[in-house]
Amino acid sequence: MINVLERIEFFASKDCDRLVFKSVSGNLSYGQLWESSEVLAARIGALEAEGILKRGEPIAVYGHKEPEMIVSFIACARMGHPYCPLDRSMPESRIKDILSEIGTPVMIRCEDGEAKLYCVTESKSHKNTSDMGKQRVFDEDIMYIIFTSGSTGKPKGVEITRDNLGNFLEWMTGVATDINEKEGKVFLNQAPYSFDLSVMDTYTALASGGTIVSLDKKVLVNPAKTMEFLRSEKPEYWISTPSFVDMILAEKDFTQEKFPDIHVFYFCGERLTKSTAEKLLNAFPDAKVINTYGPTESTVAISQVEIRREHIAGEDELPVGQVKPGTTVFIGMENGYIATAGEDGKVGEILIEGNTVAKGYFRAPEKTDTAFEKISGGRRYHTGDLGYFKGGLLYCIGRTDLQVKVHGYRMELGDIEANILSMKEVEAVCVVPKRSDGKIRSLTGFVVAPTMEGSFGDGKKVKAHLKALLPEYMVPKKIKFIDNMPMTSNGKVDRKKLEEEA
Numbered sequence: 001m002i003n004v005l006e007r008i009e010f011f012a013s014k015d016c017d018r019l020v021f022k023s024v025s026g027n028l029s030y031g032q033l034w035e036s037s038e039v040l041a042a043r044i045g046a047l048e049a050e051g052i053l054k055r056g057e058p059i060a061v062y063g064h065k066e067p068e069m070i071v072s073f074i075a076c077a078r079m080g081h082p083y084c085p086l087d088r089s090m091p092e093s094r095i096k097d098i099l100s101e102i103g104t105p106v107m108i109r110c111e112d113g114e115a116k117l118y119c120v121t122e123s124k125s126h127k128n129t130s131d132m133g134k135q136r137v138f139d140e141d142i143m144y145i146i147f148t149s150g151s152t153g154k155p156k157g158v159e160i161t162r163d164n165l166g167n168f169l170e171w172m173t174g175v176a177t178d179i180n181e182k183e184g185k186v187f188l189n190q191a192p193y194s195f196d197l198s199v200m201d202t203y204t205a206l207a208s209g210g211t212i213v214s215l216d217k218k219v220l221v222n223p224a225k226t227m228e229f230l231r232s233e234k235p236e237y238w239i240s241t242p243s244f245v246d247m248i249l250a251e252k253d254f255t256q257e258k259f260p261d262i263h264v265f266y267f268c269g270e271r272l273t274k275s276t277a278e279k280l281l282n283a284f285p286d287a288k289v290i291n292t293y294g295p296t297e298s299t300v301a302i303s304q305v306e307i308r309r310e311h312i313a314g315e316d317e318l319p320v321g322q323v324k325p326g327t328t329v330f331i332g333m334e335n336g337y338i339a340t341a342g343e344d345g346k347v348g349e350i351l352i353e354g355n356t357v358a359k360g361y362f363r364a365p366e367k368t369d370t371a372f373e374k375i376s377g378g379r380r381y382h383t384g385d386l387g388y389f390k391g392g393l394l395y396c397i398g399r400t401d402l403q404v405k406v407h408g409y410r411m412e413l414g415d416i417e418a419n420i421l422s423m424k425e426v427e428a429v430c431v432v433p434k435r436s437d438g439k440i441r442s443l444t445g446f447v448v449a450p451t452m453e454g455s456f457g458d459g460k461k462v463k464a465h466l467k468a469l470l471p472e473y474m475v476p477k478k479i480k481f482i483d484n485m486p487m488t489s490n491g492k493v494d495r496k497k498l499e500e501e502a
Ligand code: AMP
Pocket: 148, 149, 196, 197, 267, 268, 269, 270, 271, 272, 291, 292, 293, 294, 295, 296, 297, 320, 383, 385, 396, 398, 399
């Protein structure tokens, strides 16, 4: 298991001037990260001594892509306090909700080149005796609390322990290339720190002595500016959502010739389509395209596979890969049968057990009990994702909560999407229900197809294609052509927004 604090300390002493983080807000070296986090940790210790903060209480860390964010995370970790990252792009009401949910007395705001400590509630704890000298951090301690996006239901704070993170990194640092090959390399960070995809780039880089180049929101909303950033920062390991790379793939210069440094693309967080993978393999013939899968509740990702042309040519959607060591996936079928990895083609809910399954949801024992089934020796997380195994690989084909009933027929939106995507003209698709009075009345398919005009006739063409593949009731009533898929601030397709426009 990797101890990320030890790794940072190691690189800080080995090569203290090596850059660990770069963004438009500033740069940070390993030496500075270790020293500044020590200074901030001492200030956190002083708040404990004053009785403002109790041992192990969470600390909210607010900001965006400032180097102080990383300093704050590491300072909290050094003092055994879970941190809860809040991104500046989150709506104020959401931030308030999260703050009241975690009830933290202390918040760190990263702004104006500083990590400022604020007390957010009145002191309610008694005076502590300072014990800075003793071991403060234990493996079962919570490292961070990341709130789920809330795209389905109210956001829940997922508690990830140091053990969970260490186990994830033990595997992740060896995915695509080994950990030694990653040392000193440049890792792209696209995701905001409030989204756990950021753990994949940031902690993999920290554990392997790499440099994180972090895309600020101001830059990433503009493809031309993003291209400029990529040209100057030259990332070697690309980590993003598929929707984000789709946006960049629309730029004609995004090729291996222009970006010879990028040699691995890692994706997570949503479906990687064949069209995206194919475009990437054409534009970057020597790069590896890695699809990874997992929920926040099992520390970012639990499976991975290098996507090759034979996967694209195959009849299934792209696989999400081989399950990592230390984790076991089962398929919970509707009839109650629990299938294992050896049973090909049995479709059901993806259930995850193993050493990266979170402790639970912060201060929400009921929700924890519902999603994290207690089993002997651990917990089994019910993902709500639908999947199956085939030839030793896991496939994720949608969500149980994207199963909808229209006029009494039950169907899987992901299934309709996959069939629309099989049209060669279609680059991206999202099918959403159109509701009135809380009832689903029909379906609308939003389609990105740059070579089509988006005329009535084109809509009919899409429907005719679907009719040949699916029962009539699964064909969306309306097909709407759009230029780009709207993205959430996490860089995933914004289904809620599309539902409003359905
Ligand atoms: P989050 O907890 O926000 O990271 O979202 C996790 C969810 O994203 C999973 O439960 C899946 O529904 C979806 N997801 C993540 N990775 C993939 C993938 N490679 N393919 C399809 N869906 C994915």
